[in-house]
Amino acid sequence: xxxxxxxxxxxxxxxxxxxxxxxxxxxxxxxxxxxxxxxxxxxxxxxxxxxxxxxxxxxxxxxxxxxxxxxxxxxxxxxxxxxxxxxxxxxxxxxxxxxxxxxxxxxxxxxxxxxxxxxxxxxxxxxxxxxxxxxxxxxxxxxxxxxxxxxxxxxxxxxxxxxxxxxxxxxxxxxxxxxxxxxxxxxxxxxxxxxxxxxxxxxxxxxxxxxxxxxxxxxxxxxxxxxxxxxxxxxxxxxxxxxxxxxxxxxxxxxxxxxxxxxxxxxxxxxxxxxxxxxxxxxxxxxxxxxxxxxxxxxxxxxxxxxxxxxxxxxxxxxxxxxxxxxxxxxxxxxxxxxxxxxxxx
Numbered sequence: 205x206x207x208x209x210x211x212x213x214x215x216x217x218x219x220x221x222x223x224x225x226x227x228x229x230x231x232x233x234x235x236x237x238x239x240x241x242x243x244x245x246x247x248x249x250x251x252x253x254x255x256x257x258x259x260x261x262x263x264x265x266x267x268x269x270x271x272x273x274x275x276x277x278x279x280x281x282x283x284x285x286x287x288x289x290x291x292x293x294x295x296x297x298x299x300x301x302x303x304x305x306x307x308x309x310x311x312x313x314x315x316x317x318x319x320x321x322x323x324x325x326x327x328x329x330x331x332x333x334x335x336x337x338x339x340x341x342x343x344x345x346x347x348x349x350x351x352x353x354x355x356x357x358x359x360x361x362x363x364x365x366x367x368x369x370x371x372x373x374x375x376x377x378x379x380x381x382x383x384x385x386x387x388x389x390x391x392x393x394x395x396x397x398x399x400x401x402x403x404x405x406x407x408x409x410x411x412x413x414x415x416x417x418x419x420x421x422x423x424x425x426x427x428x429x430x431x432x433x434x435x436x437x438x439x440x441x442x443x444x445x446x447x448x449x450x451x452x453x454x455x456x457x458x459x460x461x462x463x464x465x466x467x468x469x470x471x472x473x474x475x476x477x478x479x480x481x482x483x484x485x486x487x488x489x490x491x492x493x494x495x496x497x498x499x500x501x502x503x504x505x506x507x508x509x510x511x512x513x514x515x516x517x518x519x520x521x522x523x524x525x526x527x528x529x530x531x532x533x534x535x536x537x538x539x540x541x542x543x544x545x546x547x548x549x550x
Contacts, residue, residue, distance in 0.1 A: 206536030218308040218317065226273075229281045242284040243345060246537045248544045253288070254348075257502050257524045258424040258451035260382055263348040264288030265547065266515070266540050269506050269527035270354035270385065270428075274325045276334035283346045286540040291527065292331060293354030294387045297372040299327035300358055303392060309473055313466045315510060316482075317530045319458070320392045320475030323356050328376045335380040353381035354428070356390065363395050367408050374412055383423055386412070389430040389457040391476045397430060402440045409448040424451035431456035431485045431507060438489065442497045452502035454527070455489045456482070479530035483508025487521050494522025510535055512546035 213221050233239045253264040267289035268282050276292045283290065302324025309318045325331065335351060342349070355373035357366045374384060386408060388399035399405055409427065416422045427450060429441055445453060458476025465471050465481065486507025493503055505523030509515050510531040518526055531539055 206538060210534075210536065214310060214312060217306065218310055219305065222308075226278050226281070230278060233281050233284060239280070239284050239343070239345070242281075243286075246541055247284065247286040248541060248548075250544075250548060252548055253544055255524070258383065258426075260350055260424065261348065262288050262350055262525065264544050265519070265525045266543050267291060267350075267352075267504070267525060267527040268532070269529040270294055270352075270387070271319075271321070272529055272532070276331045276338065279335070279338050279349075279351065280343070280346060283349050285537040286544065287528075289350035289352065289382075289525070291352040291354050291385060292335065292381070293325070293352075293385070294323050294356040294390065295325055295328050295331045295353060295373055295377070296323050296356050296358045297328050297369050297376075298358050299330070300324060307475070309470060309475075311465055311467055311470050311479075314464070314479065314481055315530075315534050316465065316477055316479030317533065318462070318470060318473050318475045318477050320473075322359065322392045323390065328355075328373045332376050332380055335377070339380065350382045351380070352383045352385055352426075353377040354385040354387050356387045356393065357396070359393055363398060363404065366399055366404070367411050370408055370412060371415065374415060378418055378423060381423070383426060383451070384412070385426045385428050385454055387428050387457070389428050391430070391458060391460050400430065400433070400437070402444060405444055406448065409444065409450055413448055413450065426450065426452050426454050426504065428454040428457055429489070431459045431482060431489055432461060433489070435492065438492055439496060442493060445501050446497070450501075452504065452524075453493060454504040454506060455493060455523075456486045456507045458482070459485065461485075478507065479534065480508050480510055483510070483514055487518055490518055490523050491521040509543075510539070512539075512542045515543045516546060516550075 270291040303322035307320045357369035458478045462471045502524040504525045505518030506527035
């Protein structure tokens with residue numbers, strides 16, 4: 205059904221249609237029986253899909269990547285579509301509008317999206333309250349759903365003060381999320397990717413690890429990296445993960461390399477590219493990290509997953525879990541079900 209209505213959706217601005225779809229998805233799930241119908245169509249519950257990764261038990265290996273639900277608005281609705289975990293964010297300490305519009309562009313011929321959103325979000329206080337409210341009324345059907353918090357810095361915070369922004373988000377979300385993702389790899393906040401260099405990154409991660417104990421409990425901290433890193437920089441990432449003892453890595457964020465796009469005008473658009481053009485490189489990064497580290501830490505694979513085969517390729521390369529965003533937009537919620545069905549046949 206999704207493939208029938210997708211051409212209509214694709215006639216409109218990508219950001220506007222995103223809000224239209226999520227708003228109406230919320231309405232549908234509020235109708236009597238709407239949530240149950242959504243789960244009956246899309247969700248698969250099978251104990252064979254369960255997986256324990258970085259100390260958390262996931263009901264399945266397919267998650268929603270950060271960026272889709274920046275403000276924790278559709279956690280339950282996404283769970284009803286079959287996702288095993290939801291990553292909210294990227295969240296910053298203060299609300300910010302993000303970059304000027306238009307800031308999202310499709311390339312249907314390439315099954316790709318360019319975005320330069322710029323961490324638009326309502327701020328960590330609003331997001332923390334929404335996640336807490338969802339947890340209070342979480343239905344039995346969502347039992348076991350894992351929620352992650354993807355955290356970043358405000359645009360106006362200089363890099364030398366970035367650690368304070370990550371601390372604020374970490375402290376505020378600690379009681380409501382199951383794991384954290386440190387985002388230093390978005391290309392859409394000026395200077396942010398400089399924080400991927402070893403010295404500033406070690407400072408941020410070590411500081412968060414020192415705070416990562418509340419009433420005897422700690423939360424897994426993951427690092428989200430760019431696909432544009434060199435082998436030398438990936439070697440540094442392996443060392444950083446092992447030295448800071450964070451839980452793992454999410455590979456990868458969007459790429460700034462648009463050379464593969466078929467539309468020459470889109471090649472000139474600023475922002476990060478996601479979707480099918482990223483499939484190969486994302487898998488290469490996963491495989492490199494897994495081999496270089498001797499699989500000593502978990503990797504969450506994301507980037508260009510448009511089929512069950514794409515997901516399996518990332519898992520075979522060394523990922524423990526996978527996440528969807530652009531593939532979900534192009535292929536629809538049936539993609540989650542196809543991946544889980546494929547996993548059950550393994």
